[in-house]
Each structure stands twice: as structure tokens, then as C-alpha cells.
Amino acid sequence: MAAQTLYDKLWASHLVNEREDGTGLLYIDRHLLHEVTSPQAFEGLRLAGRKPWRIDANLATPDHNVPSSIAERRAGVAGIEDPVSRTQVETLDENCAEFGVLEFTINDPRQGIVHVVGPEQGATLPGMTVVCGDSHTATHGALGALAKGIGTSEVEHVLATQCLIQRKLKNMLVKVDGELQAGVTAKDIVLAVVGVIGTAGGTGHAIEFGGEAIRALSVEGRMTVCNMAIEAGARVGMVAVDQVTLDYVKGRPYAPGPDTWDQAEAYWGTLYSDPDAHFDAIVELDAATIQPQVTWGTSPEMVLPVDGLIPAAEDYTDPTHRVAVKRALEYMGLKPGMAITDIQLDRVFIGSCTNSRIEDLRSAAAVVKGKQVASTIKQAMVVPGSGPVKAQAEAEGLDKIFTDAGLEWRAPSCSMCLAMNADRLGSGEHCASTSNRNFEGRQGYGGRTHLVSPAMAAAAAVAGHFVDVRVMVDARESV
Amino acid sequence: MEKFDVLDGIVAPMDRANVDTDMIIPKQFLKSIKRTGFGPNLFDELRYLDVGEPGQDHSRRPLNPDFPLNHERHQGASILLARENFGCGSSREHAPWALLDHGFRVIIAPSFADIFYNNCFKNGILPIVLDAQVVHELFEAQHATPGYRLIVDLQRKAIERPDGEDISFEVDEFRRQCLLHGHDDIDITLEDADEIRVFEQEYRQRAPWIFAATGS
Numbered sequence: 186m187a188a189q190t191l192y193d194k195l196w197a198s199h200l201v202n203e204r205e206d207g208t209g210l211l212y213i214d215r216h217l218l219h220e221v222t223s224p225q226a227f228e229g230l231r232l233a234g235r236k237p238w239r240i241d242a243n244l245a246t247p248d249h250n251v252p253s254s255i256a257e258r259r260a261g262v263a264g265i266e267d268p269v270s271r272t273q274v275e276t277l278d279e280n281c282a283e284f285g286v287l288e289f290t291i292n293d294p295r296q297g298i299v300h301v302v303g304p305e306q307g308a309t310l311p312g313m314t315v316v317c318g319d320s321h322t323a324t325h326g327a328l329g330a331l332a333k334g335i336g337t338s339e340v341e342h343v344l345a346t347q348c349l350i351q352r353k354l355k356n357m358l359v360k361v362d363g364e365l366q367a368g369v370t371a372k373d374i375v376l377a378v379v380g381v382i383g384t385a386g387g388t389g390h391a392i393e394f395g396g397e398a399i400r401a402l403s404v405e406g407r408m409t410v411c412n413m414a415i416e417a418g419a420r421v422g423m424v425a426v427d428q429v430t431l432d433y434v435k436g437r438p439y440a441p442g443p444d445t446w447d448q449a450e451a452y453w454g455t456l457y458s459d460p461d462a463h464f465d466a467i468v469e470l471d472a473a474t475i476q477p478q479v480t481w482g483t484s485p486e487m488v489l490p491v492d493g494l495i496p497a498a499e500d501y502t503d504p505t506h507r508v509a510v511k512r513a514l515e516y517m518g519l520k521p522g523m524a525i526t527d528i529q530l531d532r533v534f535i536g537s538c539t540n541s542r543i544e545d546l547r548s549a550a551a552v553v554k555g556k557q558v559a560s561t562i563k564q565a566m567v568v569p570g571s572g573p574v575k576a577q578a579e580a581e582g583l584d585k586i587f588t589d590a591g592l593e594w595r596a597p598s599c600s601m602c603l604a605m606n607a608d609r610l611g612s613g614e615h616c617a618s619t620s621n622r623n624f625e626g627r628q629g630y631g632g633r634t635h636l637v638s639p640a641m642a643a644a645a646a647v648a649g650h651f652v653d654v655r656v657m658v659d660a661r662e663s664v
Numbered sequence: 665m666e667k668f669d670v671l672d673g674i675v676a677p678m679d680r681a682n683v684d685t686d687m688i689i690p691k692q693f694l695k696s697i698k699r700t701g702f703g704p705n706l707f708d709e710l711r712y713l714d715v716g717e718p719g720q721d722h723s724r725r726p727l728n729p730d731f732p733l734n735h736e737r738h739q740g741a742s743i744l745l746a747r748e749n750f751g752c753g754s755s756r757e758h759a760p761w762a763l764l765d766h767g768f769r770v771i772i773a774p775s776f777a778d779i780f781y782n783n784c785f786k787n788g789i790l791p792i793v794l795d796a797q798v799v800h801e802l803f804e805a806q807h808a809t810p811g812y813r814l815i816v817d818l819q820r821k822a823i824e825r826p827d828g829e830d831i832s833f834e835v836d837e838f839r840r841q842c843l844l845h846g847h848d849d850i851d852i853t854l855e856d857a858d859e860i861r862v863f864e865q866e867y868r869q870r871a872p873w874i875f876a877a878t879g880s
Contacts, residue, residue, distance in 0.1 A: 224697035336757035338786035441873035
């Protein structure tokens, strides 16, 4: 057999049939649902009188609209103050009950951001095809799964048929060799990648992240990298299975038990790209040269190392780029030539499907431990990605470190990543955010988002402006 | 889904690259549990001068006079002319729903984000990729000609310009047929239900853990 990439293998093993026009019917192993992109799909099933094809394939949890305020959460769904948000969460509960879909409801200890919950519960596994009505579904590719975001019509299609009509993507390899410097994290890798290839650089491709620096990451770090594949235009991001993956999966609630573990492990061990497999595009980065990254504009590709200076529109030759940079500078209220470290911040957000796992919280806590949030910061919040992450952090005393330092400790939710619940930026406010998108208005009307790693967000909270976390000496060993 | 065959429509410009789905339909409007009614909030932050919230009376909101969709000459437009990487960002199908609700059936751009491109076809919208230079010429012609119209013919895979000249375009044949006939993808896939069952049987032997009950 010809040498195959990881993506080729996953595609072939799930192909039900292939049509003459080149489209394939792809079998879907796991379907994750949340309240925002599913109501119209369930309604579609009802109107057509259809039933879900394989009910056990589905797992739901509310996350986008769920309040992060611990007080508001106590009363469950009924306690959601915004009536429109409440209706959406209630609708998910009703649909899951009606169709028999397993749901981790608002105050279930397993509830959380769907992309944190899936891997944590062992509900997403190596070798699976995983879909969800959310563009950050590539997160699950960190386990060596073929995971992609879909729209609501496709959510309905997967519910009804357990399949998707797909055209095979091209293969792209992003190879990051070398060793990261202390204080530089998975988030900095992926921001640097987006900076290099641009927000459309991966369009039409499945990106496999490989190389020594990716292998050296934990599964959580790999999730951070795969999570932002879409910010480089790619629906799919993946990392090959290795011992780190197997150790992560073993023993999780929905992972294979003793009866099938050996069979699963043997198969998962084949989930890597063959040495001479063909990639349509290869991008190489040296991890040692990656510095902590900060986005300055309104697209994730508008990113610089922390010691960078804000560019001018005239620095770009392409006219479309020039216009975009000019507009971004106006929106962000920044002047060309200004140092990134001179950007004064109003709020800090640590959370989101990109960076709300336990290692993210440990990294942020190590930076703020024994320090205080700057008096100029109006609000600094930490929103754990799931119930189990929250419980683990509390068991380690991280919540206390955060609250002692003046950060708010909150309940699992997508929160200020996209401001569908009450957490949002005021107009003109600058935020150091560990989320994934810095689009205009994303975190609130007129809000100005700067994407950074959890360690960089924590350092910014203490300083009141961006600062190179590597110079915060006592953070160096623990980040 | 409504069929798409030939469309003769007014062209409106959206002259910026990387238009993201948050820009097309801001998140506060994603809380609806319906597929319709998103039109008044299409490009909300660009279109109005105030802050948009669900449930407002849109007829009373202050319009941004600089935004092209608010101009008299673009009223009733059904073809949107756009720049690179249109529709990037989230998977929200609310973006094509909002465009459709506002009356757009065709979007022309040099490139689209993958998920958005795919979502358009599911909703009877035809996204057309043209060479960047050709798109640029269309922007110039549109700008110079009030009431500028194009005829988009999916049968012939061609756009007819006012001067009678054709621009041909490519579209995936499966998607073209679905649009031409208004086919529902789910019906098409369910024609293969037996094949799916056969696949599942074989797959269950190969990977039994996939089929373990999730229970509750």
C-alpha cells in the first residue's frame, strides 16, 4: 500500500462509499452538541419525522450561554438571568430528553466547554471521527482523531444518518522542531504558526502538527495547538498518536475498558503518518526561535513577539493588507511604532476551549502566586473549562492563589471568549485574553482583544500591561 | 431548500478582506432557536450606529450612512460582491441564514472560508469563487454603475455581465445538482442506508469500543 498520512488513514477507515464526483460518505463516530448550533437541527429532525441514527454517538453539554458567575449558577437553568440564553439552554435540555441524547446539564459535575469535556471524559478517542457544530472542534485532533467543525445543517445530517458527505482535504504538515524556551507555550507555537501561514493559509487542508516540539507537549498542549487550526483556515488539525496520547486516554470514563483496551491500543499505535507519506504543503518552524506572542490587530494573523513594535499600514505592499492594517489600527486604538509592552490593559480573561485546562491554570497560577493584579485592571477572571478542571484546580489550591492575587474564580463556560453570557468587554477596553479570536466585537461591542498564552495573560494582569513572562524570574521554573 | 437556477439581481459591495462570521452576525443574535429572522441583524455592527440587541425595533435604529447596504442604490440586492477569505471564523450557520434572510442568494469572492462555503450550499446560497483580478474589475464596474446587475446562471455555470460578456465559474457537480433541484442532502444520504449499516457491522468487528453505550 502507498505511504499514507495520518489524515489519509483516518479518512480511509471511515469511508462508507465514494462517489464518482470524488465526494465520500464518511462515517462519524462521535457527535458533540451544545445549545447554540443544535436547536434548528433537532427541529429539522422533528419536522421530517426522523430519528437519530445511533443515539450513543451523541454527547451534549451547554457551554456558550451558561453564566460563569458562581452565584448565578447555583439556581441552575432557572437562574440564567438573560431570558434568551435561558431559552436556548432549556431547549437543549428538552431536545436531549426527547431524543434520548446523553447530556451533561448545567450543574452536572462533568459539564464544561464541549471541547474540554470530550477528551476529559474519554468520549473522544484516538482514531475517531469527531464532529460538532463549532469551528474549534479540531481540538480533539490532538488525540489523533479526525475532528472538524460543522454547521447546523450538518449537525442535523449527522443526527439523521451518522455520516457526512465530504470531499477529501489536502494534507499539510506543520513541523515544529527544536525545544521551546522556558515560558513559551503551546499557545505561542500556534499563534506563531498562524502568523506565518495567515488566516487562510490552511484553507482546504487538514493540518498535521508534528516535530520535536509538538511531541514534547502534553495532550493538553496539543489540544491548544489543534484548537486554533481554524484560525489558520484549516477545519482539521491533528497530532499523531504516541505513548503520551495512550497514557492520557487510559482510565477515562468512556475510554475502552479492559475487554477492548488491547485491541484499541494496537490500532491506535498505527495512527501516524508513514515516513514517506506525501504532504501537499509543508511548513517548518524552529521552536527555539518562538517568543511569547501577542496579537495586536483584529485577525489572529496580526501577531507579534512580545518585544515587537506595532506596524504601520505602509509596511505592507499588498493593498488589501494595507487597508486591513489601517482599519485594525483604528479599531484597536494603536499607533504604529508603539511597543507591544506599552499596551495598557483593562481586563484579563483566562479561559476558553483554547486555554482552560488544568495545565493552563497551573501555568497562570505560577505567575500570579504571591502577587497582586495591577490596580489599573478593572477585572481579571479565570474560567475553568469544565467541572473536573475546576475541582482539580481547587484541590491543588489554585483558586486560592488566583483570588488572593485579585483574580475572579468562576464556573465553567465559554464566557468572555465570545461574550454570549454576561461576561464581556466594554467599548474601547483592551483585554489580554487566552481565547482564540480577536475579531472586531468578538468579546463585546467595541472591545479590543489581544490573544496570548495563560502565562502571558497572568503576567499582564500583574503588570497592567504586556510584559515578557520570561523576565518574571520566579515564574521561570514553573511555567 | 429553495432551488437555484438563474438569478438576475442587483449587486452590493462588501469591500474588505477576511470578513468574519462575528461581523456577518454578532453573537448576541445567535440565541434564537429558529433559522429565520436574522436579516435585520446582518452586519449589525457595521450597519447601525447603536449597539444591537435582540428584540429591538430595527426600523427605529440609526443607520450608518457610510455602509453600502444602507445606500438606496443597493436596496433589494441579491448578489454580494466580497473580498478574500469571506466568512472566516466560526461555524455558525446563522451567517448564511442572515445573508439569505436579507435577500442574498449569490456571494462572489476570490476565496471563502471552508465551513462558511459549505454552509451556503445547505441553504440555497451559491458562493462563487472568481480570480481576484476579475473580482476587482467587478468591484470597479459596480462602483461606477448605479443599479449594477449581474445574471448568474447555474445551469451554464456562467455570470453574464451587463455588456453581455460571460464569466464562467466552477462549482462542485454534486453541490450544483443539489442546488438546481433543491435536494435535501439527508434524503440523498439515506438512499445509502443499507451501505451505512453494512459499514457499521464491519466496523463494529474492527473497533467495538466505538459502539459501547454511553449510558447516562
